[in-house]
Amino acid sequence: MKVKTLWIKGKRPSGTDLLFGIISVLLLLIVAYPLYFVLIASVSDPDLTYAGKVYFLPKKITFEGYRTILADPRTLVGYYNTVLYTAAGTALSVVLTLTSGFALSIREFFGKKWINIYVIFTMIFSGGLVPTYLLMKNLHAINTIWGVILPGAVGVWNLIVTRTFFEENISMELLESAQLDGCSYFKFFVHIVLPTSGVIVAVISLFYAVNQWNGFFNALIYLNDKNKFPLQLFLREILLQQEMMSMDPDLVNSVRHRANLVKYAMIVVASAPVLAAYPFAQRFFIKGVMIGAVKG
Amino acid sequence: MEKGETIKRRRGWKTRWKRDYQIYLFLAPTLLYFLIYCYIPMGGIQIAFREFTPKLGIWKSPWVGLGQFARFFQSYQFKIIISNTLKISLMNLLLGFPMPVFLALLLNQLKYTKLKKVLQTATYAPHFISIPAVVGMLVIMLSPGGGMLYNLIDWFSGGKAGIPMGSAPGFSLIFVISEIWQHAGWDAIIYIATLTSVSPDLYEAAEIDGAGKIQKILYIDIPAILPTAVILLIMNSGRIMSVGFEKVLLMQNAMNIEASEIISTYVYKIGLIGMEFSYSAAIGLFNSLINFFLIVVVNQIAKKGANIKLF
Numbered sequence: 001m002k003v004k005t006l007w008i009k010g011k012r013p014s015g016t017d018l019l020f021g022i023i024s025v026l027l028l029l030i031v032a033y034p035l036y037f038v039l040i041a042s043v044s045d046p047d048l049t050y051a052g053k054v055y056f057l058p059k060k061i062t063f064e065g066y067r068t069i070l071a072d073p074r075t076l077v078g079y080y081n082t083v084l085y086t087a088a089g090t091a092l093s094v095v096l097t098l099t100s101g102f103a104l105s106i107r108e109f110f111g112k113k114w115i116n117i118y119v120i121f122t123m124i125f126s127g128g129l130v131p132t133y134l135l136m137k138n139l140h141a142i143n144t145i146w147g148v149i150l151p152g153a154v155g156v157w158n159l160i161v162t163r164t165f166f167e168e169n170i171s172m173e174l175l176e177s178a179q180l181d182g183c184s185y186f187k188f189f190v191h192i193v194l195p196t197s198g199v200i201v202a203v204i205s206l207f208y209a210v211n212q213w214n215g216f217f218n219a220l221i222y223l224n225d226k227n228k229f230p231l232q233l234f235l236r237e238i239l240l241q242q243e244m245m246s247m248d249p250d251l252v253n254s255v256r257h258r259a260n261l262v263k264y265a266m267i268v269v270a271s272a273p274v275l276a277a278y279p280f281a282q283r284f285f286i287k288g289v290m291i292g293a294v295k296g
Numbered sequence: 297m298e299k300g301e302t303i304k305r306r307r308g309w310k311t312r313w314k315r316d317y318q319i320y321l322f323l324a325p326t327l328l329y330f331l332i333y334c335y336i337p338m339g340g341i342q343i344a345f346r347e348f349t350p351k352l353g354i355w356k357s358p359w360v361g362l363g364q365f366a367r368f369f370q371s372y373q374f375k376i377i378i379s380n381t382l383k384i385s386l387m388n389l390l391l392g393f394p395m396p397v398f399l400a401l402l403l404n405q406l407k408y409t410k411l412k413k414v415l416q417t418a419t420y421a422p423h424f425i426s427i428p429a430v431v432g433m434l435v436i437m438l439s440p441g442g443g444m445l446y447n448l449i450d451w452f453s454g455g456k457a458g459i460p461m462g463s464a465p466g467f468s469l470i471f472v473i474s475e476i477w478q479h480a481g482w483d484a485i486i487y488i489a490t491l492t493s494v495s496p497d498l499y500e501a502a503e504i505d506g507a508g509k510i511q512k513i514l515y516i517d518i519p520a521i522l523p524t525a526v527i528l529l530i531m532n533s534g535r536i537m538s539v540g541f542e543k544v545l546l547m548q549n550a551m552n553i554e555a556s557e558i559i560s561t562y563v564y565k566i567g568l569i570g571m572e573f574s575y576s577a578a579i580g581l582f583n584s585l586i587n588f589f590l591i592v593v594v595n596q597i598a599k600k601g602a603n604i605k606l607f
Contacts, residue, residue, distance in 0.1 A: 014508070014509070016508060016509040016510060017407045017408075017509070020402060020405060020406050020407070020509070021406070021407070021408050021411060023402060024402060024403075024406055024408075024411055024412070024415050025411070027399070027402075027415060027419070028411075028414065028415050028418055030477075031418050031419050031421075031422065031477065031481070032418045032421075033444070034433060034437065034445065034477070035421070035422070035425075037437070037443050037444065037445075038433060041443065049441065049443065050440075050441035051441070052441070052443065052444075052447055054443065055443070055444055095325075096325055096326045096329060097326075099322045099323075099325065099326065100322060100323050100325070100326035100327070102322060103319045103320075103322035103323045104323070106319055109316050109319050110309075110312070110316065115323065115327065118327065118330065119326075119330060122330055122334040122335075124587070124588055124591045124592070125338070125584060125587075125588045126334060126337065126338070126584060127334070127336070127337025127338040127339075127340050127341055128337070128341065128563070128577060128580030128581060128583070128584055129560075129563055129564060129567055129568065129576070129580055130340075130343070130563070130567040130568070130573050130576045130577040130580060131337035131338070131339075131340025131341055131343065131577060131580075132333070132337040132340075133567070133568060134337075134340055134343070134354065134573065135332070135333075135336055135337050135340060139332075150329075150333065151333060153329060153333070154326055154329055154330070159326075179315065184318060185318035185319060185322065186318055189322070210424060213426070214424070214425070214426035214427070215426075216426065216427065216428055216542070217542050221568055232426050232427075232428045232429075233428075235426070235428045235429060235432065236428040236431075236432075236546065239428065239431070239432040239435060257441070260436055260441065263432060263436055264436070266432070267429045267432050267433060270426065270428070270429055271424075271425050271426065271429045274424045274425075274426075275421060275424060275425070278420075278421060278424050279417060282417065282420065285420070286485055289482075289485045289486060289489070290485075290486075290489050293486045293489055293490075293524075
């Protein structure tokens, strides 16, 4: 009966419309259910979850999982580090991407073609894991914030998106006439480009921020001091460590079930900020994909 | 354009430099970044041809020619790793590619606008979940007591589900399905964007001719997204050898390793855990070269066949 309110008034849906609607609802359930299940399992009695009694609604609500996580000092450390890395990494990436994206959008200057090749080539060939690791070691970046935020600081795809945006939105005639009036590229960038480019700043900031928030690999290879671990690394630790525990046959079942409860809660805690912000930021993400798509 | 060129010609390089030097200042930090983080490591590739020891460093360790490569080709893991890599990535391409297309076609023709919005938001959402979180979900939900999903699998397999994550045969399927769950919605955006640019006149004309939904999809929508789909298919096939490293790494365990060891995870283990830097760099270089070759070939094909240049 819910469907009735969903169609546009005045037009009667055909059989195919209804079929498409049913397929959509099914897809929606398949996609959303795992996320929903994690959420309800994170607040349900772990023994009931284990027994398969929790399907649609939380049962015997308990916040023990969240309490355990909040009591774990690693959570706070992880959150602090993740926020730090996300803020610093995003700021660095955005500044680099905006400045170089603007420069590359300028119609023509000496060496532009070669600089483009220089940038694009990094997309199709790389030194690989070990040479990069050795470089970071030689730079003494191991166990510092630089190990987390520098590799991947400029995403070529983000750079192309930014360049394309400027090419399409900043009038080169305006730049040329501003120059005739003695305006420098710097002034033009600060006074004309930045104030009119809120959208692209939002788009690439969000892309970089999500990447940094969710990233774990740089931290995994370049950090070994646990006080510097981001949240995702603790998430991995908790999941793996308890996995080993749960393989111990002597372990009492309820302990194993409780360990699962903590895992559910940990997944929620680590994913919630991005997922909560995402519906509001959705249009920027989509915008970014569209600008990038123009370039194919 | 013409005006710009005459101005350019009239001015000497000195005036141009005076005007344009700031462009290079804008570019300098980023170019320096690429130099340090992309080009210097490329120089470090030479350790693949040496026997690297930390004491002697990159430049002084003795040359061993192609010895590291020979060792890899002769090792018993070589065949397993290559076939795992190909199996996982080909499966990912074949099963993963059609889903976003299907989803976009469905969404485009969906009449219930609210449902459409909700479905879009819901299918994009998993793209924003971190890899550790997704793997965590897989690990718990695919083991006994993991809820409806596990019970369904158990029921369909007649109570013999065991622990799917701990078995080699199911590994690639679990990987691919979870990839589809996570990214199909997001990957559909580009097709949806293409479909919204289809002129409404076409649909109207089709309706007058008595075309139904299915005909519209077959004769308007699919032709409209075909070029985009071809480009993406070509691009994705260029990335075959670099499939989902981080996720595979986290999904690995002692029980599924025979099916889950791929080139990139092997490089990681040999190099950063086993500390055999030269051997690992050689395997990494082997992988990079295949990738490079694939992308260049694919780009050529796209240029010739569809007159599309990817870069």
